[in-house]
Amino acid sequence: MLNQIVDELKASDSFLHLLGSTLVLFIAILIVRSLLRRYIRNSIQSADLRRRWLIQLRNALVLVLLFGLVMIWGNELRTFALSLVAIAVALVIATKELIICISGSLIKSGARSFNLGDRIQVKDFRGDVIDQNLLTTTLLEVGPGKTINQRSGRMVVVPNSIFVSEPVVNESYSRNxxxxxxxxxxxxxxxxxxxxxxxxxxxxxxxxxxxxxxxxxxxxxxxxxxxxxxxxxxxxxxxxxxxxxxxxxxxxxxxxxxxxxxxxxxxxxxxxxxxx
The missing domain is CATH 3.30.70 (Alpha-Beta Plaits)
Structure with missing residues (x-):
C-alpha cells in the first residue's frame, strides 16, 4: 500500500511539472508576441509590410508553441500513442483534409509561389492575397473572369489543399x-x-x-x-x-x-x- 501511494505521488509530481512547463511556455510566447508586435508597429511605417510581418510573426509563434508542446509532452504522447494505435489511424483518416492543407502550405512556402499582396490565380479563384496560415489562404477576389482587373468586393477563403494538385499563376511576379x-x-x-x-x-x-x-x-x-x-x-x-x-x-x-x-x-x- 505504501509503495502504491509513493508511486501515485511521483506520478502526480511529474504531471504537475509538465503542467508548470506548459504554463511557462504559454506565458513566454505571450510576452514575446506582445514585445515583437509592439516593435513591428512602432518601427515599420508601411501598412502592407507591417501587416505582412504581423502575420508571419503569428504563424512563427504558433509553430514554436506546437514544437514546445511536443518537446514537453513527448514521452507522455509516445506512451499514449502506443496504446491507441487504432485510434491514431482513425484520426489520420478523419483528418486527411487537414493534413493535405498543411502539406499544401508547406509546398507553397517551399516553392515561394507567392507572398502577401500578390495577385494570383489558382483553379477558378483569382484575387489579391491578404492572409495565409497553415490551413487556408484568403483572397480579395478580382474579376469576374481572367481579363477583369478590378475587385469584386468579395473575399475568398481557399483551403491550402488546392496547392497540392493545382498550378498557381502569380500575376505579380515582377513586383512593381x-x-x-x-x-x-x-x-x-x-x-x-x-x-x-x-x-x-x-x-x-x-x-x-x-x-x-x-x-x-x-x-x-x-x-x-x-x-x-x-x-x-x-x-x-x-x-x-x-x-x-x-x-x-x-x-x-x-x-x-x-x-x-x-x-x-x-x-x-x-x-x-x-x-x-
Missing part, C-alpha cells in the same frame, strides 16, 4: 511593374487598322512618363533570374480567333496596382476620338 495585356475585338469589315494605330498611340501616351523606369526594373529582374529581359514597349498584336473577326491584343507596361486604370484610360482615349 507588370506587362498588362487586354483584347479589343473587331469585325473583319470594320476599320481595325485605324484602331490598331489609335490603340498603340494611346498606349504609348499613357506609359511614356515611366517607361525608362520599367526598362530598368525588368533589366534588374532579368539579371537576378538569369532570363532574357523582355521588350517593354507598348505593342498591339493581331489575332484571328474565328473567321470574320479581328482581335487586337494590346500589351502595355504599367504599375502593378494600376492595370485597370491604364486599360480604361487607353480605351477611353481611343474610342472617344475615333469612329471605326
Amino acid at each position: 511593374f507588370v506587362l498588362h495585356a487586354f483584347t479589343v475585338p473587331f469585325k473583319r469589315e470594320e476599320n481595325w487598322k485605324l484602331a490598331q494605330q489609335a490603340l498603340l498611340s494611346a498606349a504609348q501616351k499613357q506609359c511614356e512618363d515611366y517607361l525608362p523606369l520599367v526598362r530598368k526594373h525588368f533589366d534588374k529582374l532579368s539579371y537576378r533570374t538569369g532570363l532574357e529581359s523582355p521588350s517593354v514597349e507598348p505593342r498591339v498584336s493581331i489575332q484571328v480567333p474565328v473567321a470574320g473577326e479581328i482581335h487586337l491584343v494590346v500589351r502595355v507596361p504599367t504599375h502593378e496596382d494600376q492595370r485597370n486604370i491604364i486599360e480604361q484610360a487607353i480605351l477611353n482615349d481611343t474610342f472617344s476620338n475615333n469612329i471605326f
Whole structure:
C-alpha cells in the first residue's frame, strides 16, 4: 500500500511539472508576441509590410508553441500513442483534409509561389492575397473572369489543399511593374487598322512618363533570374480567333496596382476620338 501511494505521488509530481512547463511556455510566447508586435508597429511605417510581418510573426509563434508542446509532452504522447494505435489511424483518416492543407502550405512556402499582396490565380479563384496560415489562404477576389482587373468586393477563403494538385499563376511576379495585356475585338469589315494605330498611340501616351523606369526594373529582374529581359514597349498584336473577326491584343507596361486604370484610360482615349 505504501509503495502504491509513493508511486501515485511521483506520478502526480511529474504531471504537475509538465503542467508548470506548459504554463511557462504559454506565458513566454505571450510576452514575446506582445514585445515583437509592439516593435513591428512602432518601427515599420508601411501598412502592407507591417501587416505582412504581423502575420508571419503569428504563424512563427504558433509553430514554436506546437514544437514546445511536443518537446514537453513527448514521452507522455509516445506512451499514449502506443496504446491507441487504432485510434491514431482513425484520426489520420478523419483528418486527411487537414493534413493535405498543411502539406499544401508547406509546398507553397517551399516553392515561394507567392507572398502577401500578390495577385494570383489558382483553379477558378483569382484575387489579391491578404492572409495565409497553415490551413487556408484568403483572397480579395478580382474579376469576374481572367481579363477583369478590378475587385469584386468579395473575399475568398481557399483551403491550402488546392496547392497540392493545382498550378498557381502569380500575376505579380515582377513586383512593381507588370506587362498588362487586354483584347479589343473587331469585325473583319470594320476599320481595325485605324484602331490598331489609335490603340498603340494611346498606349504609348499613357506609359511614356515611366517607361525608362520599367526598362530598368525588368533589366534588374532579368539579371537576378538569369532570363532574357523582355521588350517593354507598348505593342498591339493581331489575332484571328474565328473567321470574320479581328482581335487586337494590346500589351502595355504599367504599375502593378494600376492595370485597370491604364486599360480604361487607353480605351477611353481611343474610342472617344475615333469612329471605326
